Amino acid sequence: MSGARVIALADCQSFYASVEKADHPEYADRPVVVAGDPERRSGIILAACPIAKRYGVTTAESLREALAKCPELVVIKPRMQHYIDVSMQITEIYRSFSDLVEPYSIDEQFIDLTASLKLFGTPREIARTIQEKVRSETGIYTRVGLSDSKVTAKMACDLWAKKNDDGIFELKREEIPSTLWEQPIQKLFMVGNRMTSHFTSMGFTTVGDLARTPLETLKLRMRQKFRRNCDIDAELYWRIANGIDNSPVSPYTHEEAPKSIGHQMTLPRDYRALEDIKIIILELSELVCQRCRSKGYMASVVSVGCQGADFDRPTGFYRQMTMPDPTNATNHVYHWAAKLFERHWNGDPVRKVGVSVTGLEKEGEYQLSLFEERDRLRELERATDSLKRKYGDTVIMRAVSATAAGQARDRAGKIGGHYK
Numbered sequence: 001m002s003g004a005r006v007i008a009l010a011d012c013q014s015f016y017a018s019v020e021k022a023d024h025p026e027y028a029d030r031p032v033v034v035a036g037d038p039e040r041r042s043g044i045i046l047a048a049c050p051i052a053k054r055y056g057v058t059t060a061e062s063l064r065e066a067l068a069k070c071p072e073l074v075v076i077k078p079r080m081q082h083y084i085d086v087s088m089q090i091t092e093i094y095r096s097f098s099d100l101v102e103p104y105s106i107d108e109q110f111i112d113l114t115a116s117l118k119l120f121g122t123p124r125e126i127a128r129t130i131q132e133k134v135r136s137e138t139g140i141y142t143r144v145g146l147s148d149s150k151v152t153a154k155m156a157c158d159l160w161a162k163k164n165d166d167g168i169f170e171l172k173r174e175e176i177p178s179t180l181w182e183q184p185i186q187k188l189f190m191v192g193n194r195m196t197s198h199f200t201s202m203g204f205t206t207v208g209d210l211a212r213t214p215l216e217t218l219k220l221r222m223r224q225k226f227r228r229n230c231d232i233d234a235e236l237y238w239r240i241a242n243g244i245d246n247s248p249v250s251p252y253t254h255e256e257a258p259k260s261i262g263h264q265m266t267l268p269r270d271y272r273a274l275e276d277i278k279i280i281i282l283e284l285s286e287l288v289c290q291r292c293r294s295k296g297y298m299a300s301v302v303s304v305g306c307q308g309a310d311f312d313r314p315t316g317f318y319r320q321m322t323m324p325d326p327t328n329a330t331n332h333v334y335h336w337a338a339k340l341f342e343r344h345w346n347g348d349p350v351r352k353v354g355v356s357v358t359g360l361e362k363e364g365e366y367q368l369s370l371f372e373e374r375d376r377l378r379e380l381e382r383a384t385d386s387l388k389r390k391y392g393d394t395v396i397m398r399a400v401s402a403t404a405a406g407q408a409r410d411r412a413g414k415i416g417g418h419y420k
Contacts, residue, residue, distance in 0.1 A: 262356025
């Protein structure tokens with residue numbers, strides 16, 4: 001890949017389970033999974049180590065199913081904050097090889113090694129050194145895909161590095177026709193089961209079938225297939241199949257100005273009473289506004305939505321409205337979110353609720369009101385935000401969150417729906 005970019009996608013094997021095995025050497029030769037609630041023997045498998053996978057245990061299956069396959073499983077409750085800390089530690093290791101590191105997920109990160117070759121050697125040598133350093137400092141085994149773009153580095157890792165004995169694969173531009181194009185269409189990045197069926201019905205059974213099709217022909221065929229204009233989708237798949245991706249590896253990808261800020265919550269049971277649901281809307285409004293204030297934004301549009309528990313017969317709605325003035329005050333956003341919910345809710349049981357805001361603008365300027373103590377309210381919320389940052393989200397809570405319907409205390413102990 002001389003003269004071209006050198007991009008790596010480093011993936012941590014069975015990340016959550018690997019972190020737990022590194023912390024518990026006594027489990028080195030035992031099948032380990034990280035799952036929801038070991039004491040109740042319930043929840044889903046979030047990660048399974050290679051030994052557990054040899055028993056047929058897979059991620060996303062129920063713990064009950066996994067234990068039926070492997071009764072001797074070591075089941076560990078997730079520690080999300082610890083996994084985040086280890087992920088950040090690994091990021092710093094990558095940054096010792098390049099200042100261009102872009103997190104893709106908690107266990108995958110892109111690294112631009114183009115300017116690192118003169119310092120650390122060939123792409124393969126750098127990948128090997130990265131593996132050794134991560135392993136020695138964290139106990140985690142990484143697989144590394146190498147190529148000249150992010151999308152091909154990702155496929156190099158997923159399709160080959162994860163299966164190689166040394167965990168490294170270099171997908172060179174000139175070898176794409178003899179390697180990537182020979183793969184079945186379902187192996188193409190971003191092609192799931194449904195799209196596989198669509199492409200197969202169109203005669204695209206391999207990645208090469210798609211890549212060799214002229215772009216304008218593919219656009220026409222996809223328009224005919226889906227009976228709508230899907231030129232953007234067609235070009236996206238065509239570019240991925242041809243390994244075309246000019247996007248840079250950017251450490252600031254996740255620091256761009258947000259277009260929306262929102263939170264949603266899956267409830268532990270069906271909520272049927274409006275007053276109980278409004279407690280959840282208040283808690284979500286508080287989380288949303290807290291994030292707005294931390295980023296220095298006010299919002300002019302609020303959205304609220306809900307879903308029922310039966311996904312085979314979906315119920316619920318998602319609606320939005322423009323508020324009279326831009327705001328990041330919890331009480332203001334809650335007022336309009338609750339009003340919006342009452343207007344559209346038909347009384348069906350609710351299992352998931354979401355609140356989000358859009359129309360974001362910097363909070364440096366705002367409209368004064370003769371009838372509101374807006375400055376006093378802003379200072380009060382800044383004070384509570386400061387307390388929560390220092391002592392945790394449960395240091396001060398609204399009284400309604402202490403009721404049976406409230407979920408703020410339980411949610412404060414979780415990250416991404418899992419306990420810290």
